Amino acid sequence: MPHDVLYFDFETSGLDPRRHAILQAAWILERGGKVITEKRFDVMAMYDDDLCLAALDVNGFTLDRVRRGCGLAQVISTLQADLNGGPAVRPCGHNVQFDISFLFEAAHKSNIFLSGIDFTKIIDTRSIMCWLDYAGIVTGLPDCKLETVCDHFNIPIVAHDALEDVRAVRAVLARIMLEVRMAYENIL
Numbered sequence: 001m002p003h004d005v006l007y008f009d010f011e012t013s014g015l016d017p018r019r020h021a022i023l024q025a026a027w028i029l030e031r032g033g034k035v036i037t038e039k040r041f042d043v044m045a046m047y048d049d050d051l052c053l054a055a056l057d058v059n060g061f062t063l064d065r066v067r068r069g070c071g072l073a074q075v076i077s078t079l080q081a082d083l084n085g086g087p088a089v090r091p092c093g094h095n096v097q098f099d100i101s102f103l104f105e106a107a108h109k110s111n112i113f114l115s116g117i118d119f120t121k122i123i124d125t126r127s128i129m130c131w132l133d134y135a136g137i138v139t140g141l142p143d144c145k146l147e148t149v150c151d152h153f154n155i156p157i158v159a160h161d162a163l164e165d166v167r168a169v170r171a172v173l174a175r176i177m178l179e180v181r182m183a184y185e186n187i188l
Contacts, residue, residue, distance in 0.1 A: 002016075004030065004032065006088055008028075009165040009166045009169070010102045013045060021043070022075075023061050024043060024162040027079060030170075039163075043076045044067060044070060081114070087118070094121075100119070128176055129176070146165060149172055153171075
């Protein structure tokens with residue numbers, strides 16, 4: 001039975017959710033195996049102190065671009081509106097704890113109470129891939145970065161674009177499920 005899943009990703013201006021800004025946010029909301037919504041927002045950085053120029057380089061963002069995005073509260077409000085009207089979703093991402101920490105901080109800064117996400121059922125494709133490597137089900141990976149995993153599974157990805165990363169994570173999770181099923185069938 002397909003689950004309800006929120007695949008999401010943030011591109012950020014640094015690693016500390018209390019000090020750094022979300023530059024881009026994207027998500028795909030899937031209910032019962034069907035995509036309900038797919039969204040991407042460039043997010044306006046409120047203060048230059050929130051920015052790390054090296055991180056902007058990595059993400060391909062310019063100062064002009066981060067000054068023209070949507071407000072953070074608008075993005076979090078839109079996410080909350082998308083989540084309303086259905087059962088709680090499982091959050092999913094690659095190294096998803098990083099994104100969850102930014103999500104919590106963004107909701108706090110926006111004074112928005114998040115509901116509709118079951119944080120007790122987190123799906124982290126990076127952790128799963130590390131475990132599959134350890135178990136010998138998927139082998140030969142030099143690391144468990146999203147780009148490496150996508151390359152291994154021949155999944156196209158445009159790195160450092162939040163929506164492209166979300167689409168890739170969704171494809172990776174589908175491939176993981178296939179690998180696990182095949183491994184299970186080989187045991188029987």
